Amino acid sequence: MTAEVAFERLGDDPAVPTLTELLSRRAKDSPAREFLRFGEWSWSFAEIDDWTSRLAHRLIEVDGVRPGERVAIMLPNVVHWPVVWLAVLKAGAVAVPVNSSYQRADLAFVLRDSGARVVCTDAERSVLIGEVVAGEDVRVIDVADDGSESFPATPPAVPIDGGALANLQYTSGTTGFPKACMLTHDYWVRLGWICAAATGLGADDILLTAQPFSYMDPQWNTALALTAGAPLVVLPRFSASTFMADVRRHRATFFYVLGSMPTLLFKQPPSPEDRDNDLRLVFCSGIPTGLHAKLEERWDAPWREVYGMTESGIDLFSPFDDPGAVGSGSLGGPVPTKQVRVVGPDGADLPDGEAGELIIAGTPMMNGYWNRPEDTARVLRDGWLHTGDVVVRRQDHGIRLVGRIKDMVRRGGENVASVEVEAALERDDLVVSAAVVAEPDETFGEEVKAFVRLAAGVPAVRATAERIVERAGKELARFKVPRYVEFVADFPRTPSERVSKPALKARAAADPGVTYDLGARRPRGFLDVGVVRDVAVVTLRRPEKLNAMDVATRLRLASVIREFGTGERVRGIVLTGEGRAFSAGEDLLSAPSTEAEMREAFASFHDITRAILETRVPVIAAVNGIAVGGASEITLCCDARIGTSATEYFQPENGRGITISNASSVLLRRLVGNHATRLILGSPRVPAGEALRIGLLDEIVEPAALIDRAVDTVIDWTPEGNTTALHLALLRPRAEDVEAAFTREDLAAAEAWASGVLRAGIEGFLSTRSEKETST
Structure with a gap:
């Protein structure tokens, strides 16, 4: 038989009905070809076929294993794991994979629930197992000396067909004790067949896996290797820091990763x-949408989404010849042997674009849950498997995952999918991984809480929590932004490598980590908003720091401008500052320390410009004192600038080695003509009189009259039945000109960052500031 399975045969029945016969065929067709590789050791198809036959005889003749009896396997990633598995199947018995890290309670439950009479393990775990099964009729076999050498290398004469039970595969157990899926030979063979056809893998390929063998993935990888006639490389464990080096060293052509693995890599x-x-x-399962193209570009290979469950094997996939799948967030479409529906709580089918539960029918599929008829009846209804996953069917018939039915936060009247918030958090360079849960709240019913594992060297302090949430908030609706952030060193995980949220919440209740409540911070920041004569007056209130703005304040400022800028609530907006400064611009005490933070800083200034220029009402800057750098540039976006004798403009960027931002390259020259070059390159301080002469200010008034004059200006410009919004659109710079300026400024900023000039300028400012504080 040929190793490759043509794509067009993806929906066909497998050519061989059982895993054991598939191994036998491979041993005859390609006896010397490599099958399994663990570290520097490898075994051919013939060697594994002989070894598993001898061990199967031993299980039958020494241990009394009979067809249908259960044999547990509790081993780490060593070659004995797949050898025992295939030997158990040759004996007609049923394999019970046991997580090798289980302790007494978990182990006792699985052994007693499955009724396993034999446990294959190693010396490290045999003492624990012996204590758990003491007094029971259970045999413990140390695989280091399995005693199979003297038995024949021909398969036992045990009849096995595709419908024979092969595994009791225990699921994650996110609610209560885990349940065992009853999986047949046909399940495994069909899974290997579908994956071989979907990938086009053949004998010249090399497969690689790093998950524990007690999990599903190395087992279906084994079925895939047998189907394709290709070797399977098994790593001891998954390590993000060494995984790709192992991929190169073993010359792997294919691997599968899931959950947080792509992000960690x-x-x-x-x-x-x-x-x-x-x-x-x-x-891959769970490709971050925003990273998809970057993953492919970085490692020069196509990554495609595949969706499935222990209960059903593979259900959906994105073909490798579909470049439209890249970054789409789609799980793809169903394999030919499956039918899928998206249904509401009443079981009725939902239209495209509406979120509902994904239900699946077809093959492969479990026979049900072992000893759990009620759970089986609840999940398998009328031939349809109810997955518990909330999805949306796209217009192109692809399926997009929204979250789990039980993994939603109900905040007020809004549903928040944990997976969406987690994805936004994990796009941050400061975050390695995140898990989002519901936190009880008296006002909203539930609030959003994020458990966050930080990158190495990032401090678990409030400022870090605020920065992470602020960044995520740019991608999420306000009600989805986490209120609580708890920093953790690791996550408890299920056997399928998903975060166990019940265990995480239990651990947090018993031994909470560093946790911050950001609820009091979000609504206000350093901004105060009031309405005077139908005009919104927005005041920066941080006078002790000359109203310097951090990223959070800038994001809040843009949001407030957009909120009032529709004209539905007020006639216009006045921007001002408290104390002796309009604003000192960028808060260099929380200045960017990475290139990503630099880009974020520029983006937040750009957003203020967009917000002002998109309003349908006049925006007036009441410049009560010094306006420095980015803050002076904010005033340039306004439709008028009214000052006092204390007003002073200062553009120190060039002197500090910092590039201009906020579209000054368009707006400053538009307002003051050739003075723009002098102001930027010379970095002079421009007092009120000079500012009025060259056009930076429109007028100067007494300090006590400043806000009233700005409000009067708005009222004068917005008479009843006016066309102010139309005229503002004509008078302001074109959006395409401003966006082009943003692009130029971002490139200049990137160049300044790469050269080290920008960072040196910031450090120079901080050093000078520190010296002044010391001298005083």
Whole structure:
């Protein structure tokens, strides 16, 4: 038989009905070809076929294993794991994978629930197992000396067909004790067949896996290797820092990763060797939408989404010849042997674009849950598996995952999908991984809480929590932004490598980590908003720091301008500052320390410009004192600037080695003509009189009259039945000119950052400031 399975045969029945016969065929067709590789050791198809036959005889003749009896396997990632698995199947018995890190309670439950009479393990775990099964009729076999050498290398004469039970595969157990899915030979063979056809893998490929063998993934990878006739490389464990080096070393052409693995891999430092690999394709579950294209570019291979469950194997996938899948967030469409529906709580089908539960029918599919008829009846209804996943069917018939039915936060009247918030948080360079849960709240019923694992060296302080939430808030609706952030060193995980949120919440209740309540911070920041004569007066209130603005304040300022800028609530907006300064601009005490933070800083200033220029009402700057850098540039966006004798403009960027931002390259020259070059390159301080002469100010008034005059200006410009909004659109610079300026400024900023000039300028300012404080 040929190893490759053509794509067009994806929906066909497998050519061989059982895993054991598939191994036998491979041993005959390609006896010397490599099958399994663990570290520097490897075994051929023939060697594994002989070994598993001898061990199967031993299980039958020494241990009395009979068809249908259960044999537990509690081992780490060593070659004995797949050998025992295949030997158990050759004996006609049923394998019970046991997590090798289980302790007494978990182990006792699985052994007693499954009724396993034999446990295959190693010396490290045999003492624990012996204590758990003491006094019971259970045999414990140490695989280091399995005693199989003297038995024949021919398979036992045990009849096995595709419908024979192969595994009791215990699921994650996110609610209560785990349940065992009853999986047949046909389940595994069909899973291997579908994956082989979907990938086009063949004998010349090399597969690699790093998950524990007791989980699903290395097992279906084994079925795939048997189907394709390709070797499977098994790593001891998944390590983000060494995984891609192992991929290169073993010359792997295919691997599968899931959950947080793609994000963890991408957050490793880039290497010139990243694209120096033999990868042809990658299957993945949970590709971050925003990272998808970057993952493919970095490792020079297509990554495609595949969706499935222990209960159902593979259900959805994105073909490798579909570039439209990249970054789409789609899970793809159903494999030919499956039918899928999106239904509401009443079981009725929902239209495209409406979120509902994904239900699945077809093959492969579990026979049900072992010893759990009620759970089986609840999940398998009328032939349809109810997945518990909330999805949306797209117009192109692709499926997009929204979240789990039980993994939603109900905040007020809004549903928040944890997976969406987690994805936004994990796009931050400061974050390695995140998990979002519901926190009880008297006002909203539930609030959003995020558990966050930070990147190495990032301090678990309030400022970090605020910065992470602020960044995520730019991508999320306000009601989805976490109120609580708890920093953790790791996450408890389920056997399928998902975060166990019940365990996480229990651990937080018993031993909480560093936690911050950001609820009191979000609504106000350093801004105060009032309405005077139908005009919104927005005041920066941080006089002790000359109203310097951090990222949070700038984001809040843009939001407030947009809120009032529609004209539905007020006639216009006045911007001002408290004390002796309009604003000192960027708060250099929380200045960017990474390139990503630099880009964020510029983006937040750009957003204020957009917000002002998009309003349908006049925006007036009441410049009560000094306006420095980015703050002076904010006034340039306004439709008028009214000052006092204390007004002073200062553009220190060039002197500090910092590039201009906030579209000054368009607006400053538009307002003051050739004075713009002098103001930027010379960095002079421009007092009120000079500012009025060259056009930076429209008028100067007494300090006590400043706000009233700004409000009067708005009222004068917005008479009843006016066309102010139309005229503002004509008088203000074109959006395309401003966006072009943003692009130029971002490139200049990136160049300044790369050269070190920008960072040196910030450090120079901080050093000078520190010296002044010391001298005083």
